Amino acid sequence: MRLLPNFSLGLLLAISCTGVAAQSLLERVNVDIAATSRYYFESTQTPQINIDDLAYGARGEVMASQRFGVVKFDAKLFANWDSADDHRRYADIRQAKLSARWGNIRAAAGVDTFFWGVSESINLVNVINQSDIRESLDSKVKQGQTFASLSYRLDAGEIGLYFLPTFSARQFPLRPAYGLPISDSNHYQDNEKNGGIAARGLFYLDDFEFAVGYFNGTRRDPLLIRQPQAGELTPFYLQTENLLFDAVYLSDSLTYKWEFKTGRELDSGFVASNIGIEYPIYALEETLQELVVIAEYVFDDRGDRAESHGQNDLFLGTKFEFAENSGQIRLLYSYDMDNGSQYAEASCQYRLNDYLRIKAKIMGVLSATADAKRLYALKNEEFAKFSFHYAF
Template identity: 20%
Template sequence: MFKSLKLLGLVACVAGVGMPGQAEELSFSGELSLTARYYEDDGLFFGQPSSGTSYIPEGRFGFRTDLGFAEAEFEVYGRADSRTGSELVDIQKAYLLTGGDRWSVLVGSDIVFWGVAESYNPVNIINQNDNFGRFDETRKLGQPMVNVNFESGALGTFSFYGLFGFREPDLGTTSSRPRFIVVPDDDVAIFEKSSDKIDFAFRNTNTVGIGNGSLDYAVSYFNGTDRTPVFLPGCANRRFPVSVPTCNAVNRSILASYAGLRPGSQLPLAGQVFLNAPLPTQLFLLSGASVGAVPYYQEIEQVGVELAYATGNWVWKFEGAQRFAQNEDYFLGVAGVEYRFNQAFGTPGALTLAAEYTYDDRSNLQPFTVFDDDVFVSARYDFNNRLMSSITLSGLFDMGNGGDVYMLDISSRLTDSTQISFSATQVDFGGFFDPLSLLTRDDYYELKLTYFF
């Protein structure tokens, strides 16, 4: 289970001694953490662990140095899970950065964040999702890229991205918690174009004064492979006597069936694909032999807008994206507000209240989402003390299906180099067709100790 962290240690050692000529300018940092995650209930699906505790060691190591002609930064992250056996080593940053007064060029791997909302960020599409332990798309993997930035003055900053090599996400195994009903087969993933094609993105950001406040805005465009797949029924987890040519032929037929679908049907996607498939493909699916979930990555275009208007203690936010996909065009967005009470309750601390509405009009032909018609509320109290202590209570309430998610997060420094945090998540699903029903037995409590260096 500690193979990932052993490799991380080796990489960190190499990074620390790899450039002796620049040692006096080398800045090294990192963190090590151990998480104990306790699940109240046995897993809902076959193969998932029973109730109990998982131990998750994590490590992050990095360095930064000035090479004269450019700045270099490297950061690697690793993780292992004691119960499921899942492991990850990801080079999240490995780039050279150079530039002048009004321009910069980054070449290498990096993580880029877009968005202003608290609940989730529909425009944040540069990096692939790290789906470990959650469906909220907050964890990301490093993305190889060339990023060119120009500062224009009154018109803000213009950023251009060339993204090289698509990174398939880890879609989990039968033991993963949480997971989908049917575990997708990574080995038979299908791409509308190629996983090696170059994706392109653009973003313009700026800040302007309006009235008694300031508006931060961003307009963005993305053209490339969707980071989240559509799961199609097809030939997956191939077993004898199904041959590779047969499996490939079935999946080509399934893809043609999917391409002919249009929004409007209330049937699940698998049912629509089945009914639109030719008879031989239908018979294969009915046989159950080597039938499973096939990840399909389609090409999309996305136009995004981010707005954050701050005036006094208020911040008004909007974040939205229009996506143009193979079978349909759809909108996803978040709108909300937050208010900050300074010296709340007569203390040095600050209380921040936030409320957001999330909307998504995609049909069931598109990738799965839980943020389709929901209200998100949160209350965060920052103690504003030397230990950087905070408490956050939040909830996500589904207006359509009646499902709810409740979250509690508490964190505090123990010393300048150590932090302890506690989090809890509880899911109440609204019925069989509620997407949150996948998580009905995945309530958990988590205690994490982190050491920074």
């Protein structure tokens, strides 16, 4: 949902005021207000877009919860305003749900964000929510999804069914640009537009945790199709049916992770996999905590129809916290073994005190050939972003 600038600014102020007022009415309220900036290192190669260097903005987030007997209400509201891009002036209900548990049975309905998967690079099985790429290109940030669910708790796990009555199309910012502007008109395979249905079973067995899932509905990641004689790209949404599997195994020295997805799209089958290991390093415990080295291999036989740039790619990275538990750093690098394209990103956050923290992230396509269509479209779109947060 795009909003006018004054409305977005007003909503950001309303979020903070609402948080203060709600503290006396709700059990738990958390408010996060931030000043933001984004800097692009190169001028865009898309002449219709005139954002070439610095943009600044503001964002706000409120999380609240309240219990009424066996029923619990949870909410998370988000709003963003950007000085240069009206596509980044918007608000979203990330969460507004009611849930209740009776013994081992739990029912819930409303709006929520779900996270399925175990990988650090690309979460192939995280299929329910639409990705909010206005906030993050790595698809880790999600928009809210309307749902109703029923789950049953087992002795060592849980199984659940999900009905997703609505579908939200992806909203594209002006930058990073994809070579041409993105059309506001969306096309759907067979004119079908549905949230879908899903099921998931999560199980625990000693040091082994795994989940089996199913999804059928409109795929959240669209293909970008250039229409003849049109100077823009049109999002085209496929119908997809997925069988999903993800697992984590903890050994004495390594953590093994695997995400696997198979299914059908456009009347043909496909297979995608992300298999990885994590190795903790304890030699620097006096300086760094939870230092982990990561290696993951992503394969997707859909080629240009894949949901990410990981089609035959190796991902290497690390993540750690400082010993004082005041900062975190995450580094990630990918190499395409088909054509040698390379991508890298670095992110960090540092807590100044109980209320203030800073976040920063930089991303760039180090090299890309025309065969790597997703990365090639972003080869002049390197940027750094910074935000200063006040939370209470």
